[in-house]
Amino acid sequence: MNQALNFTITKKLEGTMARSGVISTPHGEIKTPAFIVGGTKATVKTLTNEQVIALGGQSVLANTYHLMLRPGAEVMAAAGGINKFMNWSGPTFTDSGGFQAFSLGMAYKKGIDTVSHSEKGDAAQAVHSSTQLAKVNDEGVKFQSHINGELLFMTPENSMEVQHAIAADIHMSFDEPTSPLAGRDYIKQAMDRTHRWAERSLKRHQELNAEHIQRGECLQALYGIVQGAREEDFRKESAQFLSQLDFDGYAIGGVFGYLEIPQVIQWVNEILPEDKPKHLLGLGSQPADLFLGVQYGTDTFDCVAPTRQARNGALFTYDGRINIRNARFCSDFSPIDSECDCYTCQNYSRAYINHLFRSDEILGLTLASIHNERFVVRTVDNIRDSIDDGTFFEYKKRFLERYYGPEQSTLFLD
16 A cells, blocks of 8 residues: 555535545555544453454554553564554554653653753753653653653654554654643643644654655554644644644544533634544543534544443443443343344343452453443444434434433533
8 A cells, every 4th residue: 555544535414524434544444433442552451353343343542652661662563563463454543652651650640840942951861750750841751651660751753663663554643731720821832842743753754654665564644633722722723733744634632521522623623634534532431522523523533431431330321321230230131232232232131241240250341341342333333324324413312312311412412
């Protein structure tokens, strides 16, 4: 394949920014809108690849930070990249590792130490203290490994190098996420730094792709990440800046749920190039997020919440979420949801899964994860179909009124 990525829009929904389409990668196609399954450590927790395929997963997203620490970029490269390493034949994404460097490097818990451009000096000499375990300057981020406490330094360039060693089809540029509690001044500082890092990420990415061409290897794609938090002028500035760079697509970071999606996504997607795919980072824990994201122009989502919630016994049904651990399910021999077509609902009862959770049996986590992941994947698939046949708003209203109830669903309907 001579191109890293192709994106074709097949249908636009009149009066909205919603569209259906196809992202073509060296490892296959993704029909959009699509939910990208969270495969953080080159695995979808508790599930085999065959189970992910059976539940309709088109693509997985792995985490650069985690794979950099374990097993390491060298191992990933020696294995021939993530597809061979995890025996996954379909398209793959990686994020940049920036969010985890900040959050797992304790930045959100202990505070971020910033160094101004004029003070940056030698990043390797940054002082590490017990109260500030992640430090950022214009060169990159110094952080502490959550595994063994090792002090590490990540830059846009080595983020690209690690991601190319992982060899996913689609990567994310290195960015600085901001806490939802950050003030406007810091949001601006982080956004400006993200833009400088985007340029450096793209430059190194293009150099690495040139090496792939020389070796006869597949090209890899790169998305720029729009930041700016809840500030309209910053979001628009970020979208405008990144639009001028030659990214294959764009990701939108730092959006916190349905209260921000309609505004923030619209601000951004009205500016970003229409002919390139848009990805919403880390959203999909609530069905409303999916409908709103698509309505305002999102093509793909990723989120680990469906399987994480499943492992805690929180299961989606078309009539709302349930806690399968509750005593009322001990003798309930109906499926989790009678309308669900997943393997779990076709073969097992609420009573059995309740028993597995109460008995701390690992099978319970697997069956619950199959159901939740299928529920979300199927919902986005149905959203895609509703765009194609022009019934999006009818489907949205019917789904959300049933899931949330008539009163609460008004928060998401317009």
